[in-house]
Amino acid sequence: MKKSSDTAMFPLEAEDAVLLMGKKIRMARRIREMTQQHLADGTEMSLNTVVKMEAGHPGVQFGFYLKALWALDLIDDFTSQLRNVGINETEFSLVESNLPKTVRKKLKR
Structure with a gap:
């Protein structure tokens, strides 16, 4: 199995999705002729986060990917x-x- 670029093991299919x-x-x-810094500023992320996100680093929070999609008008x-x-x-x-409404662990009898 391929080693993930994060410390925790990540399913290969999920890692491929993050890379994509x-x-x-x-x-x-x-395409929009934006710098990484401009995207970082527009989404209130650090430049380092944008760099890692574009590299498909699995440790980047999912919410940051959504912020970037929104800023690039791709969220829809x-x-x-x-x-x-x-x-x-x-x-x-x-x-x-x-x-x-809720799911509870079944008690052993």
Whole structure:
């Protein structure tokens, strides 16, 4: 198994997704002729965080990726893709309404 660039092991598929997202963010920033510092300033992140994010570092908080997508006007594309993952919105609403409010660990008898 490939070693993750973070201290914790990261599933290979998840690491690939983070790398892809970082590449897409870098490409979108460059298309918009933004510097990394400009993106950092516009999202209230450090330059180091932007550099790590664009490199696909798995230790960068997910919220920072979302901030970058928002700043690059890509957040709607991202959320529309999320709607296509798993079940559709109607099925999601039906399933969600039938789920228990809380889930507790079952006690051994």
